[in-house]
Amino acid sequence: MKIYQKKTELSNAEYREVLDEIYGDVEICGMMFSSGSALQELDETAFESGKSEHESALDSESLIWVCGACGEEHEGKRGEESAEECCKADAEAASDEEELKK
């Protein structure tokens, strides 16, 4: 049974919201800007690397294991275990079915 870990992927818009929540608005020359869009505009490299750091932080907080056979997601402490158990019983039947579809 193949299981794999699901990686978190944030869109730029989602990461801008994360930054806005942490840093709020910034004032530049008397004008208010959202800090998320400001960083993305001013330093896209910093924005991108902050985004991938945040993604790995989210991954280490909550691992999501995906059953390779049915694609079902299993979270939580026993996620890895329950993903492994997920299609164990009918694993052979499922792979036969897969073969037939091809």
Ligand SMILES: [Zn+2]
């Ligand atoms: Zn499954």
